[in-house]
Amino acid sequence: MRENMKMTELLAPAGNLEKLKIAVHYGADAVYFGGREFSLRAQAGNFSEAEMKEAVQFSHLHGTKAYVTINIFAHNRDMKKIPEYVKWLSEIGVDAFIISDPGIFRTARAIAPDIPVHVSTQANTTNLESALFWKNAGAGRVNLARELSLEEIRDIARSCQMEVEVFVHGALCISYSGRCMLSLYMTGRDANQGACAHPCRYRYALQEEKRPGIYFPVEEGDRGVYIFNSRDLCLINRLPELVEAGVSSLKIEGRMKGLFYVAGVVRAYRAALDWLMEYMDSEERQDAKLPVVPERFMEELKLLGSRGYTENFLDGPPGREDMLYQGGNAQQQFSPAAVVVEAGDRPLLRVGHILRPGDRLEYMERGLGVTPFEVLEIRDREGRKVRQALGGDIVTVTTEPEIQWEEWAVIRRRQT
Ligand code: SF4
Structure with missing residues (x-):
């Protein structure tokens, strides 16, 4: 585990240049961001070319890696511009591409074979064979789907012979990582283009066809019905198990979140990882036993505001307690x-x-x-x-x- 520790990376979201610098300041080992084209999270204030250059330079100056998302599902018209974009990104020195589309993947490997490709969560990798497929195709890392248990993560991480990345913190989508048309249907904002309006978290009521404007409350909770309102993911208390399982990178969700979220979450996970590293070197360490993470890290995260926390699928499929059927958030303090x-x-x-x-x-x-x-x-x-x-x-x-x-x-x- 001590060896795994050295390699475990804290990967932070950067919705804009300022948030990137804040994430680097608070101890991210790597940051991820997107350009104005070919990246999901359309509302995240994606980076201009000049900003991307500055982002890479700033990150490298501080010993942090810079990963760029090229994770749209590309049409032929997009593919025409991808080779030039990949070449330009390799020239400015990005450390990896985050990709889900096999066509973009193939192009990136052909144009910039020295730049590792990380398979995006959008590819929904849920089993070892899929991970091996990506490895054989030339991927350097795979982000595992959020729907996996710790046991499944461990099995894949120990057998796939490439880096494995998992989400440890942030909002959860109750669909397989954005494969959902609800937002496009209800608001015209396409989740698969990174513009989800989160209608799964809206409050719902029933309306009879001939009585427009009259809403019948459906009493799932006394505040109404929230059909898919998931709590937020938080695995800070499970870091020792994830590191022991062989996970290489711990990813924080949230390119659309504010700078206070970025600062607070990155510094809490940095502190927890540093504590774990110190523990592994300390005399109180008992070889066979994984340590219990002290409360103080979770307490800090609770100050940030959330929809309440869940460990999602880590111990098996989530239950009612992992959802917020009655609405309501944990207030930001x-x-x-x-x-x-x-x-x-x-x-x-x-x-x-x-x-x-x-x-x-x-x-x-x-x-x-x-x-x-x-x-x-x-x-x-x-x-x-x-x-x-x-x-x-x-x-x-x-x-x-x-x-x-x-x-x-x-x-x-x-x-x-
Ligand atoms: S509407 Fe909800 S389930 Fe659908 S993509 Fe958005 S967050 Fe996911």
């Missing part, structure tokens, strides 16, 4: 107050919401630590004292106690 966009002599903060002298905030350190502080004074970029700063403003602040700002750290505010 903090909101992002600011991001440090420049450190150095005159640190600059980009304000998330309104910021005023007297505000009491928390600086999110790397690891699980926070430093509470009070804002004493705010100055704009020109050095003029201001009574308040609004969302998007770039400012400098004086605080008590003084903070050693680090670039791309996040400052949070407790919700009242």
